[in-house]
Amino acid sequence: xxxxxxxxxxxxxxxxxxxxxxxxxxxxxxxxxxxxxxxxxxxxxxxxxxxxxxxxxxxxxxxxxxxxxxxxxxxxxxxxxxxxxxxxxxxxxxxxxxxxxxxxxxxxxxxxxxxxxxxxxxxxxxxxxxxxxxxxxxxxxxxxxxxxxxxxxxxxxxxxxxxxxxxxxxxxxxxxxxxxxxxxx
Numbered sequence: 001x002x003x004x005x006x007x008x009x010x011x012x013x014x015x016x017x018x019x020x021x022x023x024x025x026x027x028x029x030x031x032x033x034x035x036x037x038x039x040x041x042x043x044x045x046x047x048x049x050x051x052x053x054x055x056x057x058x059x060x061x062x063x064x065x066x067x068x069x070x071x072x073x074x075x076x077x078x079x080x081x082x083x084x085x086x087x088x089x090x091x092x093x094x095x096x097x098x099x100x101x102x103x104x105x106x107x108x109x110x111x112x113x114x115x116x117x118x119x120x121x122x123x124x125x126x127x128x129x130x131x132x133x134x135x136x137x138x139x140x141x142x143x144x145x146x147x148x149x150x151x152x153x154x155x156x157x158x159x160x161x162x163x164x165x166x167x168x169x170x171x172x173x174x175x176x177x178x179x180x181x182x183x184x185x
Contacts, residue, residue: 028076029098031141039135041065048131049124062112068128069099070113082110 042065049064061067070085073095079085089095090107101107136142 026094029094032072032136033098035135035139035141036069036132041068041132044131045124045128048127049120052120052124062108062116066099066101066108067113067116070108071125072132073098082114085113086110 042063045064045068053061070089073089074080074085077085077088079088086107086109089099093103096103096107099107133142
């Protein structure tokens with residue numbers, strides 16, 4: 001058997017918009033977006049975080065509505081790292097739609113979200129969470145009296161040599177070796 005090689009290909013310059021109709025919004029995000037749009041979410045979060053933004057100086061920030069929607073997506077999708085979230089948003093048409101981004105707009109860079117997160121006080125984050133929870137409760141999507149937030153910390157270590165299985169502690173090479181055929185040479 002010979003080694004198969006991928007042939008270089010030229011991607012199409014034009015994309016027919018009808019191909020994207022198959023990627024309709026996820027029902028959960030569509031419903032959440034409807035609720036947030038009716039409640040004028042973007043205007044509300046701009047008011048809640050106004051104290052943390054400079055009136056006229058500095059580089060334009062990530063719009064607060066987009067930033068707080070990114071946080072919700074990270075929570076719902078179970079994605080912690082900023083870079084992972086950036087990749088997920090860039091790859092998923094449904095999430096781009098939820099964030100209000102067209103196909104021509106670039107997705108928020110991970111550094112913009114992390115800078116915004118570091119610069120905003122805890123107060124606006126808590127206020128936005130409470131505001132969203134109240135809206136969802138009014139719409140019947142949320143019930144209960146005591147919402148809980150999981151604030152568990154996780155250790156991050158991205159070195160390849162540190163990758164190991166959780167069940168037996170085996171490293172990458174030890175885990176892959178049994179999958180390879182034995183050399184009869």
